[in-house]
Every structure is written in structure tokens, then in C-alpha cells.
Amino acid sequence: MVIWAAELRRAVRSGRALVLLGLYSMFSALVLLVVGFVTRELQGQVNEKLMEAGADSEATARAADEMQQGVLGFLTSNDTAMMQALSQVPIVVLIVFKITLFFLPAYIALMGFDQVSGEVGPRSIRYLTVRARRSSVLLGKFLSQATLLLGLVLVIDLAIFVYARILNPDFAFGVLATNLLKFWGATIVFSLAYVALTTLCSSLFRSPAVSLVFNFILLFVFWLMDSVGRAVADTSPVRFVRYLSPSYYSGNLLHPQLAEFAGSGGAYAAFAAIFLVGAYGVLRARDL
Template identity: 75%
Template structure:
């Protein structure tokens, strides 16, 4: 009897969440912010792609000139270029053999852009959703929502709307990058384009959801959206600093444990072809996302709206 009594409440909560998610997503898509965010993300990605492509082209040109001066033939030039590519790929994958084999067909420009944009993606997430809760709590319009729906439903609905919008924007940018890579690299076949597009997008999904949760937590802590944004950037800096100090401490340093407390530490295996390594990173990000959402719910539940 108790389970049957609770089940309708669960369905009601799910319906409330879906209604809020749908309404918030429509509002976000119609607003000018979605267009601005898409333009900002696309311009940044395009700039990184052009700079990386230009540097790679300059390096190849310089190497080819040196080989021509030394009298090397075309085969030798191709061999040197391949060795350089393997060296760069090994650097980006921490010399993981399985990852190097899995990413062998991906142009280095794509992998470099992915790594760089992944570093700045948390800041982009903060700009996108810093006012998702505080924007309602500050003017006290949140009370009208919580009269009609549970606070947990409001929280999850807003979180899911921000996550859905972000994943759509990331997919658009990733698709554009891979189309460019396909045009610039004829050897990058269609099958590899589709497979790696899905792989890179899935990695971005797993990575970004924990930071969307962090933004939800920061937004729920304060009534002022501006304060929420500043605190969010401080939290991102602290996490980055913890990872940096932990990495610098090595495997035996006293502060090495700090890196395990930072979400960014687990990004290295998001493109790993082995399910165990990818699953471990995914589980870590799921844990961070759950922790941040529970914290946001605790704050929202205790807050006087």
C-alpha cells in the first residue's frame, strides 16, 4: 500500500519536471542568449581551429624545406611527417597505445581543438546558466513556480533545460568542425567522421553535465545572478588549481590526492576505446554531477523563497 501511494507522487514529480524542462527550453531557444552563446562558442572554436591549422601548416612547411635542403625524397618526407604526427598524438594521449590506435584516423587539428575547447567549456557553461536559479530567486518569482510544482521538480527541470541547450550547441559546433576536417583531409573517410563525431560528442556530454550541475549549485547559493557567476568562476579556478597542484606533486607527493577531487582530472579517458577506462571517467563525472545537484537541492529546500 505504501509503494502504491508513493507511485502517483513520483509520476506527478516527473510530469512537473518535464513541463518545466519544456517551458524553460523553449524560452531559452527563443531568447537572444542562445544565439549569442552559439556565436560566441562558434567564433572561439573557429579561431582555435584556424590558429591550430595555421601553426600545423607552418611546421609542415618548415620541415619540408629542411628535408628538401638535405636532399630527402618524398618517401622520407612522408615518414618524417608521420613520426611527427605520432609524437604529437602520443603527447595528447599521454602515450596511451590504445587511444593512439583509436584516434589514428582523426586529424590532429580536431583533437587539439577538442582539448582546448574542453578546457574552456566549464566557463562557457557558467556563462550559459549562472542565473537559472538566482534569476528566479532574486526577484522572488520562484515562489510562483514552487506553488505549482515541487522544488525538486523546478531544480531538475531547469537543470535539464540548460543541459539540453548545451548539448545541442556542442553538437552543432562539433558537426561543423568535423565537416571542416573532412574537407581539409580527404583521407578522413565518412565512416570515421561519423564514428568520431559521436565519440567526441559523447565525451563532451559526460564532461559538461557535471559542470552544468556545478553551475546549478552556484546559482542556487545566491539571490544575485552576478554573485552566482563570480562564485562559479572562483569554484572553477579552485578546481583547476587543485588538479594542477595534484599533478605537479607526482605519484608520491603529499598533495597528489587533490587532483582526484577535481572534475577536470578525469577528462583524459573520455575518448578511451576501452569501456573500463571510459566507464571510470564517466562514473566520476556522474558522481560529481549527483553531488552538486544534491547540494543545490539542499540549498533550495532550505531557502526562504
């Protein structure tokens, strides 16, 4: 607990939190603006064609609803329960969530690639291990990065939902607050496994630069395993490699049914535990 608090204070005072918040907010704002512009343009073109065809306001509204349901079905893999649960959330929020979730592991790697290797290299970590167990040092560093990340993500998610509320006056405050917590909770579950992966990569090498490169390599390998496993036929044994990738389990993080959400949450908890145990094994065997 002491190490967690000290590491968190150091991260905040170093200015890294401000830089990371700026980086993440700029990326999210860019995605939000682009997605919002494309969505409005498509909707405008559809409405214009309907008006030229002599359609009334009811037909226009029905066409807009059908287009929204089509996009929602694509984003949720046509899961009826998820489509119904997310039907009141603006499409722009869902699209931005999906895109930012895809790039979030890279952001996490940039955020904490030196959390352990930054002190193992110059051997300053030995001053910590004299006063605390190595497991406590590792867990404190992991929790400090996770806490900082979740705070930054909450700020960005809040800004996205407020922006969506401004563009969609019918987006009720109660629905906004409930879904904000749901989306933030999904991000928490998703992020912890990748924070643990970053901790593992940072423990493997003395050089922070090498840790960062190796982390990106693993992220690419996981993405490739998921993509190949989904692309091959269901009869191919290669399809099972997707189950070894954390990104495969992100689809049900917003699922309204507890069993479906628990399956994804349990998978991410298992990945986080495996990565942290590996990091502890490396740190315990390393000559500090």
C-alpha cells in the same frame, strides 16, 4: 518534464541560444584557424628542410607520420590504445577538442549562472514552486540548460569535423561520423558535471552576478587542485587533491576501452549527483 520544456522554449525564444552559439562558434573558429595555421606551417617547414637535405617523398611522408604520432602521444599521454584509436582523426581536431574542453566550464558558467538565482532574487520562483515540487523545478532547469548546451556543442563539433574533412580528403566519412559521435559523447559526459556545478552556484545566492563570480572561483580552485596534484611528486600526499577535481578525469573520455571510459564517466556522474543534491538542499532550505 513540463518545466524542462517551458524553460527550454524560453531560453530559445530569448535569443540567448543564438548569442551563445555565436560566442562559442567564434571561439572555436579562432582556435581552429590558429591551430590549423600553426600545424600547416610546422609541416611545411619540416618538408622544406627534408627537401633541402635531398629526402625523397617516402622519407617526407615518414617524417610527417612521426611528427603526428609525437603530437598524438602528447595529447593522449602516450596511451597506446588511445593513440591507435585516434590515429585516423586529424590532429587539428584533437587539439581543438582539448582546448575547447578546457574552456568549456567557463562557457557553461556564462550560459546558466542565472538559471535559479535569476528567479530567486525577484522571488518569481515562488510561482513555480506553488505548482511543482522544488526538486522538479531544479531538475527542469538543469535539464533545459543541459539540452541547450548539448545542441550547441553538436553544431560546433559538426562544423569542426566538416572543416577537417575539407582539409583532409583522406578523412573517410565513416570515420568522421563515428568519431563525431565519440567526441560529442565525451563532451556530454564532461559537461553535465559542470552544468550541475552551475546549478549549485546559482542556487546559493540571490544575485546572478554573485553566482557567476563564485562559479568562476570554484572553477579556478578545481583547476588549481588538478594542476598541483599532477605537479607534485608521487610520494607526496598532496597528489591526492587532484582526485577531488572534475577536470582530472577528462583524460580517458575518448578511451576505446570501456573500463577506462566508464571510470571517467562514473566520476563525472558522481560529481554531477553531488552538485545537484547540494543545489536541492540549498533550494529546499531557502525561503522563497
